[in-house]
Each structure stands twice: as structure tokens, then as C-alpha cells.
Amino acid sequence: MxxxxxxxxxxxxxxxxxxxxxxxxxxxxxxxxxxxxxxxxxxxxxxxxxxxxxxxxxxxxxxxxxxxxxxxxxxxxxxxxxxxxxxxxxxxxxxxxxxxxxxxxxxxxxxxxGRWVNHIWRAVEAEFKPTQLIAAREAGFVVPPTIITNRVDDVRDFTKEQGSIVYKPLQNTDLAGSDGTAAAIWVDEVEASKLDAGLGLTLHLFQRRVDKVADLRVTVIGNEIFSVRLESPHIDWRRDYDQVRYSVVDTPVDIAAQCRRYLDKFGLLFGAFDFGLTGDGSWVWYECNTGGQWHWLELETGLPMTAALADLLEITR
Incomplete structure (x- = not known):
């Protein structure tokens, strides 16, 4: 180096x-x-x-x-x-x-x-949703009840226990529609009664729907933490960026400490954390993306995220 x-x-x-x-x-x-x-x-x-x-x-x-x-x-x-x-x-x-x-x-x-943001092996390890869920709970985050399964009956039982549930892909996959344009699978509510035997063909992740008033994106870049509140009419705010409203918020001390514990577990220096904010002020953990996008948040809020990342890469001592 x-x-x-x-x-x-x-x-x-x-x-x-x-x-x-x-x-x-x-x-x-x-x-x-x-x-x-x-x-x-x-x-x-x-x-x-x-x-x-x-x-x-x-x-x-x-x-x-x-x-x-x-x-x-x-x-x-x-x-x-x-x-x-x-x-x-x-x-x-x-x-x-x-x-x-x-x-x-x-x-x-x-x-x-030398310094990696983030190291290839550490990023691969932290990519898997089951691993993330375990690490998040160990870090102290509030994690929604979650099931990963290919059994219809287990999903129906899960719905009876948890009430409203949502589906989330286990991995983002490049997909295309019938016209060849890029397609996406959004986080959305699921009716268990409409599930059929086709569910048994692969694994799926279902989670109790968080009764949220807003979403939160916490971007950790080395020792810097940037938190932004996102308000959208959709369960998945990514469905329509034009309808998202942004505001900078302070990061609670406990959330900052939990983010650092989570990243330290994997040996990571960067993480884009997603949370749901409930009516009583609780931050409910969704996921952490080790290669998540962040620059659009800087454009929307003026947070100095580019400088923080450049500092991390430039100053290695």
C-alpha cells in the first residue's frame, strides 16, 4: 500500500x-x-x-x-x-x-x-438477507418478524400470527418486461389467500408490514453518518421518486451505535441502512445495502457525502 x-x-x-x-x-x-x-x-x-x-x-x-x-x-x-x-x-x-x-x-x-470501501469478500458475506437479519438482531435493531420459505401453509400461518405482511425479493435481479424494458419487483402487501403451489418453486421472503409514517435512509461513510427522512405515498418509496419528499434528520445515538456494530461485524466501512419510522418514533430496521446509492440524497439535501467518501479513500493513515 x-x-x-x-x-x-x-x-x-x-x-x-x-x-x-x-x-x-x-x-x-x-x-x-x-x-x-x-x-x-x-x-x-x-x-x-x-x-x-x-x-x-x-x-x-x-x-x-x-x-x-x-x-x-x-x-x-x-x-x-x-x-x-x-x-x-x-x-x-x-x-x-x-x-x-x-x-x-x-x-x-x-x-x-489498503483500505477497501467495501472489501469484496466482506461485501459478499453481508449480501445475503438471512445473514443480514441475524446480524441486525444481534446489533440491537428492531427487526420485523420475517419468514423465508417455499411452503404456502407456513406463509398462511405466518399471516394469521402477524396480520398484514409484505413480500420482499431476497436479491435484486436484472429483469425485463415483455417489451424488453427494465422491470422491478417492489416491496408490496401480500394476500395469503391468493398464494398458490407456485410458491414452492423457489424461496421467498415475507415480513410483517411495518405501520410506518415515513422511511429513513441512514448512510454510514467511515466515521460519518447521514440520515434522511423520506415521505412517500407508497409502501416502497422507490416506486416513484417524483413523489418522495426529503428532509435531513438527526441520527439517534442508539441507532448510530447499532449501525456501527452491524458494520463492524462484517468489517465494512460503508453501509446504506433502510428503516421504517413508526408513529411512536421507533426506527424499524429493513436492510443494509453495502453498495447502496447515496448521491441522489446529496443532491436533494446538500449533505456532504461525496466529500466524506473521498476523505475515506484519500486518507488511509
Missing amino acids: SVDGPVLVLTCADDPTSDVVLAELNNRGVPVFRCDPADVLTGRLEVSAHFGTSGARSYLRTDARTVDLSSVRSVYYRRPSSYLAPTTMSERDGRFAKEQAKHGMAGIVASVR
Whole structure:
């Protein structure tokens, strides 16, 4: 690790959030090397990693520049693309190439020393909803009763116990509608009577609906915590951003401590936490996204989030 070396930014080409961080780092005179690890399959990224008695030496090269990974001061791991095999390959060869690239690149970049926001392995561990639910309860958050199942009868029993329930995807998946446009599955209320045997084909997450008056997004960036109240007519405020109203709020001391305990459990420096705010003032935990969006909140509220993230990546001592 070099405190004068570049910041390595691992993300896809279309990532406006990374763009603003890179612009801030450039304004500070901090060198940056940006690439998408999946480009190793397109020829836009060349890699050489040497191992042996003389130690390890790894280099990444794009058309614009080359980086020695031993010189990297910090890593911003944002939203790399999925590994896709070249369409010119057969299905068998493509599957082989994809797996070789994925495992090789992950191992090479994961060996980079220095500060990560967030480290690839830590981010993967914290991605799974069941793991999150356990960690959230251990951190002290109020967690809604939740069931993950493929049994219709168990969901119906859960509804009898909890009353109104909602469905949440276990993982955000790239989906497309019949016209080819991007589609999304929103958090929404579920009528157990309408569930059928098709539920048994995979796992589903159901949760007691929180009787909320607003939503809260708490973004933790290193030692900085930024909390924003979001008011929307929808259960899932993401359904229509134009109807969301934003206001900056103070983070309760207990919530701040719980957020830090949660991130410390996974070894994370960044987390985007979602909560529901109930009428009695309780903050009910929903989830934590280790690569969550945050820049739009800065645009809406003026909170200095870009600067906080640039500080974290620039100052590694």
C-alpha cells in the first residue's frame, strides 16, 4: 500500500455515483485507476499477476494507463458488471471462460492491501438477507418478524400470527418486461389467500408490514453518518421518486451505535441502512445495502457525502 498511490475504483462504465467521487478525487490531485473487472472478457482490461519465490506482483492495464496493485492506496468497490462470456464462444467454452475470469480476477483484486470501501469478500458475506437479519438482531435493531420459505401453509400461518405482511425479493435481479424494458419487483402487501403451489418453486421472503409514517435512509461513510427522512405515498418509496419528499434528520445515538456494530461485524466501512419510522418514533430496521446509492440524497439535501467518501479513500493513515 502506498499513501501516495492511486485509488483503485472497481465498477461498471455506467456508474454516476462513482463519477462524482472520481471528480472529487481528481480535484484533490489524487490519482485514480478505474476499471471494470468483467472487461477482462472483452479485451478492454489486460491482467498480469506473478507469484513465486520473489513474491507477488500484479498489474492491470487499460488503453489509458497501467497500475501496479502493490501501489494502490485504497479501493472503491462499487458495482462491477457481471462476467459475461464473449458471444463468439460456444456455450461450453463461454462458461469455462467466464468462470476462469471471475475466479482469477476476484482473487487478484482481493489481495490488494489498503483500505477497501467495501472489501469484496466482506461485501459478499453481508449480501445475503438471512445473514443480514441475524446480524441486525444481534446489533440491537428492531427487526420485523420475517419468514423465508417455499411452503404456502407456513406463509398462511405466518399471516394469521402477524396480520398484514409484505413480500420482499431476497436479491435484486436484472429483469425485463415483455417489451424488453427494465422491470422491478417492489416491496408490496401480500394476500395469503391468493398464494398458490407456485410458491414452492423457489424461496421467498415475507415480513410483517411495518405501520410506518415515513422511511429513513441512514448512510454510514467511515466515521460519518447521514440520515434522511423520506415521505412517500407508497409502501416502497422507490416506486416513484417524483413523489418522495426529503428532509435531513438527526441520527439517534442508539441507532448510530447499532449501525456501527452491524458494520463492524462484517468489517465494512460503508453501509446504506433502510428503516421504517413508526408513529411512536421507533426506527424499524429493513436492510443494509453495502453498495447502496447515496448521491441522489446529496443532491436533494446538500449533505456532504461525496466529500466524506473521498476523505475515506484519500486518507488511509
